Amino acid sequence: MTHIAIADQPEEELHEPSSFVTKYIWSQDHKVIAIQYSITAIFVGLVALVLSGLMRLQLGFPDSFSFIDPSAYLQFVTMHGMIMVIYLLTALFLGGFGNYLIPLMIGARDMVFPYLNMLSYWVYLLAVIVLMASFFVPGGPTGAGWTLYPPQAILEGTPGAGGGILLMLISLAIFIVAFTMGGLNYVTTVLQARTKGMTLMRMPLSVWGIFIATILGLLAFPALLVSAIMMLLDMTVGTSFFMPAIVSLGEQLDYSGGSPILFQHLFWFFGHPEVYIVALPAFGIVSDVLSVHARKNIFGYRMMVWAIVIIGGLSFIVWAHHMYVSGMNPYFGFFFATTTLIIAVPTALKVYNWVLTLWRGNIHLTTAMLFAIGFIFTFTHGGLTGLFLGNVVIDLPLSDTYFVVAHFHMVMGVSPIMVLFAAIYHWFPKITGKHLHTGLGKAHFWVTFLGTYAIYLPMHYLGFLGVPRRYYAMGSTEFVPDSAQDLNASITVSALIVGVAQLIFIYNVIRSLRKGEKAESNPWGAASLEWQTPDTPPKHGNWGPALPVVYRWAYDYSVPTAKQDFIPQNMSEEEVERVDDSETSSTEGGEDVKNIGDEPVGDNP
Amino acid sequence: MTNSTEQAPGWKGVVNDWAADKETFNVPWGKLMMWIFLLSDTFIFSIFLTSYMTVRMSATAEWPMTSEVFALTIAGQHVPLLLIAIMTFILITSSGTMAMAVNYAYRGDRKKTFILMLATAALGATFVGMQAFEWSKLIEDGVRPWENPMGAEQFGASFFMITGFHGMHVTAGVIYLIVIANRVRNGFYEKKGYDIVEITGLYWHFVDLVWVFIFAFFYLW
Numbered sequence: 001m002t003h004i005a006i007a008d009q010p011e012e013e014l015h016e017p018s019s020f021v022t023k024y025i026w027s028q029d030h031k032v033i034a035i036q037y038s039i040t041a042i043f044v045g046l047v048a049l050v051l052s053g054l055m056r057l058q059l060g061f062p063d064s065f066s067f068i069d070p071s072a073y074l075q076f077v078t079m080h081g082m083i084m085v086i087y088l089l090t091a092l093f094l095g096g097f098g099n100y101l102i103p104l105m106i107g108a109r110d111m112v113f114p115y116l117n118m119l120s121y122w123v124y125l126l127a128v129i130v131l132m133a134s135f136f137v138p139g140g141p142t143g144a145g146w147t148l149y150p151p152q153a154i155l156e157g158t159p160g161a162g163g164g165i166l167l168m169l170i171s172l173a174i175f176i177v178a179f180t181m182g183g184l185n186y187v188t189t190v191l192q193a194r195t196k197g198m199t200l201m202r203m204p205l206s207v208w209g210i211f212i213a214t215i216l217g218l219l220a221f222p223a224l225l226v227s228a229i230m231m232l233l234d235m236t237v238g239t240s241f242f243m244p245a246i247v248s249l250g251e252q253l254d255y256s257g258g259s260p261i262l263f264q265h266l267f268w269f270f271g272h273p274e275v276y277i278v279a280l281p282a283f284g285i286v287s288d289v290l291s292v293h294a295r296k297n298i299f300g301y302r303m304m305v306w307a308i309v310i311i312g313g314l315s316f317i318v319w320a321h322h323m324y325v326s327g328m329n330p331y332f333g334f335f336f337a338t339t340t341l342i343i344a345v346p347t348a349l350k351v352y353n354w355v356l357t358l359w360r361g362n363i364h365l366t367t368a369m370l371f372a373i374g375f376i377f378t379f380t381h382g383g384l385t386g387l388f389l390g391n392v393v394i395d396l397p398l399s400d401t402y403f404v405v406a407h408f409h410m411v412m413g414v415s416p417i418m419v420l421f422a423a424i425y426h427w428f429p430k431i432t433g434k435h436l437h438t439g440l441g442k443a444h445f446w447v448t449f450l451g452t453y454a455i456y457l458p459m460h461y462l463g464f465l466g467v468p469r470r471y472y473a474m475g476s477t478e479f480v481p482d483s484a485q486d487l488n489a490s491i492t493v494s495a496l497i498v499g500v501a502q503l504i505f506i507y508n509v510i511r512s513l514r515k516g517e518k519a520e521s522n523p524w525g526a527a528s529l530e531w532q533t534p535d536t537p538p539k540h541g542n543w544g545p546a547l548p549v550v551y552r553w554a555y556d557y558s559v560p561t562a563k564q565d566f567i568p569q570n571m572s573e574e575e576v577e578r579v580d581d582s583e584t585s586s587t588e589g590g591e592d593v594k595n596i597g598d599e600p601v602g603d604n605p
Numbered sequence: 606m607t608n609s610t611e612q613a614p615g616w617k618g619v620v621n622d623w624a625a626d627k628e629t630f631n632v633p634w635g636k637l638m639m640w641i642f643l644l645s646d647t648f649i650f651s652i653f654l655t656s657y658m659t660v661r662m663s664a665t666a667e668w669p670m671t672s673e674v675f676a677l678t679i680a681g682q683h684v685p686l687l688l689i690a691i692m693t694f695i696l697i698t699s700s701g702t703m704a705m706a707v708n709y710a711y712r713g714d715r716k717k718t719f720i721l722m723l724a725t726a727a728l729g730a731t732f733v734g735m736q737a738f739e740w741s742k743l744i745e746d747g748v749r750p751w752e753n754p755m756g757a758e759q760f761g762a763s764f765f766m767i768t769g770f771h772g773m774h775v776t777a778g779v780i781y782l783i784v785i786a787n788r789v790r791n792g793f794y795e796k797k798g799y800d801i802v803e804i805t806g807l808y809w810h811f812v813d814l815v816w817v818f819i820f821a822f823f824y825l826w
């Protein structure tokens with residue numbers, strides 16, 4: 001059988017959906033699915049945000065709120081953490097931006113299997129509904145902590161030990177099914193459906209980040225799925241996979257011989273790659289935003305791609321750095337500390353490259369750019385504290401304190417959120433055809449950015465004092481001075497301000513949708529393909545009658561001899577207007593960028 | 606014009622070839638997607654098996670002798686692992702009929718393809734039936750997911766969980782085979798081509814391969 005690349009086959013007539021239902025609800029269009037994913041994810045994200053506000057109220061002003069008792073606090077912590085990590089960040093980056101950007105950025109009409117893609121969203125929605133249902137079952141949602149460690153997760157005495165944990169595990173399993181359906185699509189689309197001229201090494205870094213993150217997801221979620229199945233069996237059937245012989249509430253339970261540590265290994269074999277599932281798309285997207293708004297090519301494109309790939313690979317052999325306090329052979333501790341520090345090398349390299357992209361760039365401080373630069377700050381900050389926690393001897397005293405809370409919020413809480421905002425401000429004009437209000441956007445940025453520091457900087461200090469995480473109230477201890485309470489109050493005030501400031505963003509979105517300034521098709525002068533669509537917002541099928549053809553990488557900004565300060569990816573060498581036609585072959589400019597795929601590029605200042 | 610057509614030495618050349626535009630692998634979309642799915646599924650089974658090994662090592666009670674537990678008594682003779690040997694043989698045979706089905710599909714012989722796919726499905730169903738027989742035998746001996754008169758209770762738990770999960774894969778495969786076989790007979794793929802038979806085959810061979818590992822780790826260890 002000879003096989004003809006799909007891009008070379010004659011195109012079939014596109015079927016245009018005509019009714020409202022097929023267009024906006026049961027839609028198979030990747031753009032509509034992306035928006036459905038995004039709205040759902042942002043909605044649950046807001047629930048998680050409210051939960052964090054409630055937790056902060058309790059911590060800042062203990063005993064003032066009668067409806068927050070210790071059980072409720074633990075339930076808030078758990079639901080907040082799980083929703084933020086899985087149902088907001090993973091879903092929004094991959095289901096939302098992955099869906100929207102992949103086909104547009106690689107020049108495809110849609111994902112390779114649109115029907116599967118649609119199913120993916122509806123199954124995700126089901127997972128969200130099951131999760132939300134756990135708020136309403138007797139006993140409430142689980143309070144086991146987002147890590148769900150057994151034995152406590154399923155024992156009487158942990159809030160939500162009945163229906164709560166059951167629904168949590170079921171919801172996670174459903175989420176994994178949804179993710180798998182979407183993920184298979186994203187990977188296959190990137191590998192097989194690129195348009196003519198779009199080599200892998202010409203793809204924008206956003207696509208690279210999403211692509212590798214999806215692969216990580218496909219290989220890491222199995223560990224979560226298997227551990228969820230085993231825990232469900234322990235709970236419902238009475239097996240003892242994770243349960244040792246145990247006395248609970250004065251009663252000898254019917255378990256024996258299981259291994260709780262096994263669960264921790266499985267959970268973190270998923271959990272650590274999960275960090276990169278949200279970080280890699282953020283890395284990719286921020287690279288593109290920085291490059292566009294600094295009017296400069298990304299520094300070291302090839303290095304950036306390989307760094308993403310290498311980080312993705314290494315992320316599978318560092319997991320036990322979350323388990324130093326669980327006790328392990330010192331040689332294992334040594335191994336995992338070493339791999340953890342090694343992963344910092346490609347990560348640091350990326351940070352340098354972002355900074356060098358800005359170096360002597362023509363920086364436009366748009367809202368998107370502000371958030372992107374904000375990300376460099378918060379990420380560097382969180383990354384540095386990660387180096388501390390990666391070392392066994394430093395982690396032991398700091399583990400389970402507010403230092404850890406501060407670390408992971410900086411690195412995987414706030415930083416990806418910064419990128420998400422950057423991405424929304426950046427692509428909103430393409431997605432909706434309307435501009436967001438810049439003044440409101442900048443206000444939103446400054447409150448969020450400064451507020452982040454007001455919240456998390458003091459937490460590092462609290463951690464050094466030894467304030468433990470997941471505590472409802474400290475009571476009085478010898479090692480925590482009274483002044484810590486004042487600090488807690490100030491953190492709470494900042495957190496509430498930041499929380500409320502998100503309303504600015506929501507108002508901005510609604511306002512723009514209704515009466516925002518109409519956006520032209522390429523307002524930032526970006527070179528990548530998604531900005532070159534014939535319609536804004538792109539119509540069904542994305543490209544009108546003919547697919548675009550790609551001649552160059554996505555980062556031709558400020559090319560010295562070109563008249564315009566950017567050259568779109570689909571502009572051929574003949575179409576480019578040069579400053580001086582007689583000297584087109586000056587090697588500084590055109591020639592150099594034309595062969596981008598072969599040369600180590602971006603190293604020219 | 607594209608990088609793929611340019612010659613570059615060594616490592617760079619390898620990267621350029623793999624990075625060429627349009628398609629990285631010269632296969633249809635569905636086939637690649639099946640490969641990626643199977644890779645993900647491999648992780649699921651590997652984690653099941655690793656967990657089983659861990660649990661087996663950490664169990665506090667004695668692990669039963671598998672060759673004793675899985676033995677049939679025929680005409681007064683105690684034959685260890687007989688049933689499993691037959692089951693394994695059946696499953697491997699079904700891989701053979703599947704491979705032949707793929708071959709005939711590409712030759713365009715719809716009738717033979719249909720028959721061979723149905724044969725594969727029948728062998729698969731037989732396997733599941735024998736699996737059920739084995740389960741019922743264990744249950745008769747008093748083995749449950751939560752208890753085991755012969756020793757560690759994790760034995761029954763992992764056995765039922767892993768073979769159950771694999772059995773679900775086989776059952777799904779049988780249904781999948783029947784659906785595709787019917788469509789083949791009706792000429793549904795005359796225009797699209799018969800890659801789908803090969804894709805179904807990939808799944809089926811995978812399920813067989815996984816069984817070999819379960820067999821090795823569960824019955825022979």
Ligand code: HEM
Pocket residue numbers: 052053055056077078080081082084085089144145146147405409412413414417455468469470471495498499
């Ligand atoms: C304004 C924003 C946020 C605030 C004020 C906030 C606040 C908190 C608080 C108070 C805790 C509980 C600490 C404890 O008692 O141990 C917590 C835990 C946590 N947060 Fe956030 N958070 C925010 C955003 C995020 C984001 C965006 C993420 C996304 C990754 C996130 C992930 C987590 C996780 C994973 C936990 C741990 C849950 C657990 O211990 O089981 N948070 N957060």
Ligand SMILES: [Cu+2]
Pocket residue numbers: 271272275318319321322
């Ligand atoms: Cu980690």
